[in-house]
Amino acid sequence: MTDITSTLFSMSNGRAADISGLNRMDMPRFQETVINGIGCGLRLAAMFAHETDAGALRLWAILARDSQSELLPLYTDCTGESYPSLTPQCPQAHWFEREIFEQWGLRPMGHPWLKPIRFQSPYRKHAAAAPTTPIGVTDFFQVSGEEVHEVAVGPVHAGIIEPGHFRFQCHGETVLHLEISLGYQHRGVERRLMNGPDSRSIHYMETLAGDTTVGHAVSYCQIMEALSETRAPQRALAVRGIGLELERIANHIGDLGALSGDVGFLPTMSYCGRIRGDALNITALLCGNRFGRGLVCPGGAGFDLDSARQAELLRRLDALESDAASAVNLLWKTSSVMARFEGTGPLTPQVCNEIGLVGFAARACGVRRDIRQDFPSGIYEYARIPISTQDSGDVLARAYVRWLEIQRAIAFIREQTAKLPDGPVREPLGGLAANRLAVSLTEGWRGEICHVAITDDQGRFRHYKICDPSFHNWFGLALALREQQISDFPLCNKSFNLSYCGHDL
Template identity: 35%
Template sequence: MSAIRTAVDEERFVVTDRLTRKLQSLGTPAFRPEESEAGSVGPALLCPIGPDDWALAAEAAAAQGCRWAAGWGDSQGESWVVNALLEKSGDYLLLRTVLPPGRNDLPSQTPLFPGAARPERHTRDLLGLDFTGHPDGRRWVRHQAWGEREFPLRPDFPLAGCPPAVTAPDRGYGFASAHGPEVNEIPVGPVHAGIIEPGHFRFLAVGETVLNLEERLGYVHKGIEKLAEGRDPESLAQLAGRVSGDTAVGHAWAACQAMERAAGVEPPERALWLRAIFAERERVANHLNDIGAICNDTAFAFGYYQFSRLRELWLRDNLRWFGHRLLMDRVVPGGVAVDLPEEAASGMQAAIAALRRELDELKPILDEGTIFQDRVVGAGVLPERIARELGCLGYVARACGIGRDVRERAPHAPYDRLGVKAVVRGDGDVAARLYVRYGELHASLDILEECLRRIEPGPLRTDWRNPSEHAEGLGLVEGWRGEIATYVRFDGAGRIARFFPRDPSVFNWPALEKLILGNIVPDFPLCNKSVNGSYSGHDL
């Protein structure tokens, strides 16, 4: 393995060295370290192993303290290819196994990595792979829209499917139950009194105290992975920006990064700085929205109005300077679609200064609001141990003292020149998740000012060149909710053969089931908003 390392990389591959040596000691097929292209997928070191060693590999990874970061399946000919992305201290390792024709079972890694539970169920439901030893055999994605032997992501399944005239009600899902004269079962959703997307929450409570919460998501399966097949890079970037509308920049950047790595395309310097500007503006807009929404769920109307007003002004500037409030389709393969207008360079500096002043004025109001503090301090506490077990990301993890941030731990350009430091708190409650967001607002404003100082004139886009058949890439971007991991593989015509985007919400949604325990039912909206998982980013 040392043959593929440089002196600069020496420290980064320490963890993957240990893990790979352990895997090789198990008798797994060793990759050829002298062939660097065969030994990596983007920033992740590729480690092929045999199917029978899949569980042993998980044991080795768990023993090294790795985080299970993503998992997906891929159909190639008559064989299934299954991937698991692992991370520790900014190093990434991609475990890969190939199931021979006729075999569709693989040991589950969920017993060692609880965060793998829903992704493995997703792969099982869409591809028909069987993860033996998985603790939950219930459908997760398909609900009742497909038959028992229909798997929508298989190559022979039509994009539109074969939907019945009326889909059967999903009444057979086996929610956890409890019995007793004082135990109440409270169903919430999937249809909500508002414009949010559908999700079902089943509470068990004694009086108002929550004993158990179980989520049921996946009601709007959009078919993103199937829709991506056969698209050209430009079209895939557009689709990626719509995985979760509030993360248009983050998902598009991760998809473009993956495609560019597969094709060997380097975006121009100016484009990289503009991408960072777009990403930080997206982070600011969403944190302002969430802080206001948390205020709203504590009946603190003044805070809700003020942060909503600040977000609206910020989004109007996006529209005025870059042509779209949510910055959709601004990140494209090879660069960016729009430049920084001359009036934006000075106008953005003034807007940053104005927002910073208002944030400084509002924070003491939040800090000194007795009723507000009574609601957020100590509510929805997520222990650090559980956050680590689930693989939580973004502000959910950082509020528990876990400093996971791609911009710091595995920085890509231009963040590798910015010295970003994760904003971390240790209490793990609603207040901690709010104040991490507050700290990240100031950090993003600092980053934006640095980007404006360092951006230089230059081209916005590099000419695209089609990658070779089976070329693959992995994109890793710190979206505003946390780490986004995106995988792409190309066919022989330069079009997409496989696209898998993993939103951070996949690992943060399960945390909501844990942090609500022992709280009262009326605090659920507050706890839910403090996590603010994306239904759309989850329901591919």
Template identity: 60%
Template sequence: MAPGLSKFHSGEPVPLRSVPDLSIGEFRTAILSAVNSTRSLAALFGMPAGDRHVRLIAVVADSVTNSLSILSTKVGESYPCLTLECPQAHWFEREIAEQWQVHPDGHPWLKPIRFHAPYRTGNSSSPAPVAGVTDFFAMAGPEVHEVAVGPVHAGIIEPGHFRFQCHGEDVFHLEISLGYQHRGVERALVGGPGKRTIHLMETLCGDTSIGHATAYCEAIEALGGTAVSARAQVLRGVALELERLANHTGDLGALAGDVGYLPAAAYCGRIRGNFLNLTAELCGSRFGRGLIRPGGVGFDVDKPLIAKLQERLAAALKDVEDALGLLWDAPSVQARFEHTGTITRETCEALGIVGPAARACGIERDIRQDFPSGIFRFAQIPISKWHSGDVFARAWLRWLEIQRSGAFVREQFASMPDGPILSPAGTLPADHLVVSFVEGWRGEICHVAITDANGRFAHYKIVDPSFHNWMGLAMAMRNQQVSDFPLCNKSFNLSYCGHDL
């Protein structure tokens, strides 16, 4: 942790007056000295500070001490950028420039990431971002050409634009342009929490409804001092791992389909539905909507339902083992997976990549271990990792996690504690901040809630794991064949709407 900075913890309410308010020079020095292989920039964002200033707030997470540094500074129209010395700040600083019209001087590619109107208006003297929606990084040279994909794709898929700089079939650079379905979720949360807040959380990234709802509920429970029962914590953990099981299985089937291996693709597509149906048995929704609620969970289980779920889970785990046995035993599949879309450990650390993509590079980074909350404070899932950083590693990592998540769910069902499932929510304190972490199936989910003088949300920041990882996909495509893009893309399977919010 940077010298002189206070240490906080995930889920610990912090009075705003306790957050160090530094000069911009001190702020930069603190971040640059803190971020390294074991300390990551979990969040960096702006919020209004009056007098035509913007308050920048940074959250640095230390996976060794399981602690956080939260620091802030006030800036006017510009400040010296962090990105050149701390690549993890790249995407965050582009977001700050777009939202608040604050120019990070020296940023190498200051282009909006969502292309929406700035939150701060009437600041005509503030420099605009240097690149717009139609501006793309370009290379020049004999036989260098561009390949453009999207934003409208062939099939039912969310919009995103990919611009490849190529020499023949070889990709020199990939630029990813998103923001086509920006919904303004963070802005809609200001003034809450209210009746709509939990529904916004469940739908801001539909395939991670459990993960984001859990992060939100843990944030306001921490602020309000709400004690969640052991039974509710177990049900939350089970739901989170069922979400992981369904999505990892679906991804492995899609990867099989991308290399034309149809047996595993067909089997995994069906088995993914079986895992989703287990969540539906819990709460009536295949995506877990309605299950996670402030104070606990909205649905309980009885012994007959647990027995039914255990039986169906065992069958689904056996089916996925058989289907993936076909995948791993096929030399043609391994030939396409191995040495494709490789990211080095050094690149992964520099970019702050999270989740399975990081663990596939040999980095033991997992919120369930580093910043455990809920049931994960008492029941650990062994951390899976691989070392090669390629498509094979990201696929194999998913299989390892399927086995361990499956074992965890079965153990929790077998030892379900008694008790209530819902506790009354407490009142949120005024002028406080809390950071909530959850390890979603894509990786680190970070929610930062800040209350005003009335105990309402003055600001709410959400960092979906995709926000950290899109640049990782761009790096994975360097020196690859352009035809490898579908396979590399699916090996990350990042969220458009989770990024666009």
């Protein structure tokens, strides 16, 4: 296939561009470009619509060419209330198109499974199509036949976790199909960001997904800095990187413990639950808050890492490393654990690429996809972390990739702390430029966090699009469950540990 996207305007991660210079095209060309690009190995990092001053809808796609670190923003102005769906030829678009339909009433004609993803009220009151239905009331995919039964779980789950609804179609113990219906956590964040930023914006970012406070805050700050042409000081970039990797360690360790608990192996579960707290407490050493609230701010970092604190951080990191190694390595040596992890919830690299899986879940399928390598920004431009992959795509692969990432994150933090650049940690932020588009990607612990901002004539957000890695990966979890035992659902679920509020926004 000839790659027709190669001549298009592209930009780097964490940069802004004047909208007038971007790739504007008519709808047929837009469609052809997206489908051709995806066919040539690009990824759909984001797709969204917003209203123009004239009241028309403008449809955007951000394509990511991982191999060249290029981001291609394309847009088309819609003339009607519908357009031909991309999904039949490009499954990566299926969730985005449902989202756009729900928000704006723009109907993708020929979408195979058009229904709400959040059960939110539309952004346009006059939206012709999408009627608002009560949450969870929808026509679930059903399998019929003798001995086929349906299992409904949630929104309130057994455990201290967020709400969501899962509908399983089972034959005996075997899951034929799982449908995941979310929206219970919808708080209206994107809507509130329009016409921003304001005093709440950074706090929305820090609570989009509380376990990814640093990840989303870094993405947002890169957007703000790109739009205001501010350069965050080197020292701040290092502090951000340390915060981001600590977040990765805490969540990966916690999930390895929870996976252990899900297969009834209590030693590692107990130890990892505590060690996760140790990692959170290191973050609190930096900024006073266990989740990194206030650590990252537009223009730099909210807190400096003085030399006494550096020494304490390194001391605690050493302790964490040895505790984590002994606790986690028990997993790989325990046959009853390995028997449950191996071969459970597998995904192939083909499926991974088709649906646009991101993060460690993609790397566990053998796909080398990591923003820290593919689109390095901030400290990762100067210090690389090797990509960790496995190739079996199952629970074991996802668990093992996380363990590799913990070890590499520890080494990275050690290195960054030892050679922390001198200077301030914060630069005053200038005003935001008008009529710009900025794209920011960050490798959060779950995977690619994508933020896109478009400013209006006044330099305010005309639209702010947030794409948590969970947005891409929930469908991956549904596919991983096919032909699996329903009793393995908790194990598969925890191996991805996706965010409900990060998806619902």
